[in-house]
Amino acid sequence: MAEKLNNYENTNRLFDKAADVIGIDEDIRKILKTPFREVKVEVPVRLDSGDIEVFLGYRVQHNGSRGPMKGGLRFHPEVDFDEVRSLASLMTWKTALVNIPFGGAKGGITCDPWQMSQRELEMLTRRFTTRMGFAWGLHRDIPAPDVNTNAQVMAWIMDQYSQRYGYTPGIVTGKPLELGGSPGREAATGKGVSIATREAARDAGIDLRGARVAIQGFGNVGSYTGKFLSEMGATIIAVSDASGGLYANAGLPIKELFDHTYEHRTIEGFGQGEALSNEDLITIDCDILIPAALGGVITQDNARQIEAKMVVEAANSPITTIGDAILNERGIVVVPDIFANAGGVTVSYFEWVQNIQAMTWDEDHVNTELEKIMVRTYNEVTAIMKQRHVPMRTAAFMIAIQRVADTEKMRGGF
Numbered sequence: 370m371a372e373k374l375n376n377y378e379n380t381n382r383l384f385d386k387a388a389d390v391i392g393i394d395e396d397i398r399k400i401l402k403t404p405f406r407e408v409k410v411e412v413p414v415r416l417d418s419g420d421i422e423v424f425l426g427y428r429v430q431h432n433g434s435r436g437p438m439k440g441g442l443r444f445h446p447e448v449d450f451d452e453v454r455s456l457a458s459l460m461t462w463k464t465a466l467v468n469i470p471f472g473g474a475k476g477g478i479t480c481d482p483w484q485m486s487q488r489e490l491e492m493l494t495r496r497f498t499t500r501m502g503f504a505w506g507l508h509r510d511i512p513a514p515d516v517n518t519n520a521q522v523m524a525w526i527m528d529q530y531s532q533r534y535g536y537t538p539g540i541v542t543g544k545p546l547e548l549g550g551s552p553g554r555e556a557a558t559g560k561g562v563s564i565a566t567r568e569a570a571r572d573a574g575i576d577l578r579g580a581r582v583a584i585q586g587f588g589n590v591g592s593y594t595g596k597f598l599s600e601m602g603a604t605i606i607a608v609s610d611a612s613g614g615l616y617a618n619a620g621l622p623i624k625e626l627f628d629h630t631y632e633h634r635t636i637e638g639f640g641q642g643e644a645l646s647n648e649d650l651i652t653i654d655c656d657i658l659i660p661a662a663l664g665g666v667i668t669q670d671n672a673r674q675i676e677a678k679m680v681v682e683a684a685n686s687p688i689t690t691i692g693d694a695i696l697n698e699r700g701i702v703v704v705p706d707i708f709a710n711a712g713g714v715t716v717s718y719f720e721w722v723q724n725i726q727a728m729t730w731d732e733d734h735v736n737t738e739l740e741k742i743m744v745r746t747y748n749e750v751t752a753i754m755k756q757r758h759v760p761m762r763t764a765a766f767m768i769a770i771q772r773v774a775d776t777e778k779m780r781g782g783f
């Protein structure tokens with residue numbers, strides 16, 4: 370079987386699989402599969418060379434029936450409507466699954482931030498905010514960081530938006546602490562991934578103490594996931610990023626690698642461990658494999674070679690539908706993205722709540738509430754898995770789709 374689906378079709382295939390099990394009717398299905406609003410803007414920026422480059426920026430607001438739409442902004446050469454649409458719909462299912470009062474959105478700019486100066490990135494972000502800001506709002510759509518965007522980018526957005534609409538820190542989450550960011554937000558996605566891994570490993574009979582873990586992608590999500598899992602006793606034997614990979618059979622010194630990467634934004638130049646390619650990392654002999662970079666890295670071409678007992682989707686959509694079917698068939702546990710990486714949007718929700726109330730929570734409170742939501746969600750998902758004999762991904766989608774379908778019906782208007 371050839372794998373020719375685009376990203377959005379891939380996500381809708383997962384949606385259909387779960388919608389079939391719960392018997393969602395055709396009318397509601399059509400609504401839930403159609404994005405609410407899609408906006409594309411040109412973003413002209415004068416480069417340091419003096420030339421003008423026109424970038425393209427996107428925002429897809431997938432569904433807002435349960436609350437303001439929420440989702441990250443990605444700066445990457447491969448950003449397009451198809452990718453953003455797929456990620457926006459995942460946000461709808463993710464926020465519904467963890468039961469926070471948000472809908473789903475996603476956005477991005479097609480650009481290569483590694484080739485751009487700080488000034489160019491700031492101009493790009495500000496111009497994008499000016500052109501896209503009318504579609505956002507504290508109670509409409511709230512962006513956040515994603516691949517290649519960080520607290521500084523969020524600060525520029527908050528400043529640019531506030532210049533036009535008045536002081537609005539809650540218009541973005543993932544801001545620096547000084548500007549209304551939440552304690553614990555930067556680490557939240559990785560913390561959530563580590564909680565999801567801990568819960569699922571226990572049920573899969575994998576002892577986290579001494580478990581051999583490989584992580585693809587060592588940016589915000591991958592590096593914090595590695596740090597927390599290593600604190601829980603796991604041995605991180607391999608990590609990689611866009612520059613390549615590192616391997617150490619006895620385990621990499623994660624704290625030092627985390628500090629190196631925090632400072633240099635790459636694992637390159639760390640000087641310890643053997644070199645490893647990104648392809649080899651995926652099929653390495655380990656207990657737990659954690660893709661934490663981009664989508665579509667586990668496919669029909671490598672899913673049969675995966676040696677891990679469990680794959681935890683820290684990235685969004687790292688496994689294609691056929692790759693997923695192969696892993697299921699082989700009995701490899703897959704902890705799906707809409708649960709595994711939901712810690713980020715959960716703490717983004719806490720940040721938004723704090724901004725609206727002009728109050729600050731302490732980090733312990735943030736982490737306690739995050740832990741509660743991740744564990745409660747895991748228990749809800751595994752209860753459905755057992756009742757309906759479905760994989761974890763289908764169970765997670767079933768819960769999420771039912772919640773969104775219910776609110777769509779209650780609100781009506783069609």
Ligand code: NAD
Binds near residue numbers: 516587590609647684
């Ligand atoms: P990031 O930009 O901080 O890090 C991305 C990492 O992936 C970097 O280490 C980069 O070098 C690496 N990478 C890029 N291309 C690669 C390639 N071809 N091979 C291997 N590694 C490659 O981004 P992030 O915020 O850590 O996001 C990572 C993933 O997690 C994305 O799929 C994102 O959608 C998802 N996610 C992020 C958050 C969040 O809060 N940041 C929340 C939920 C999901």
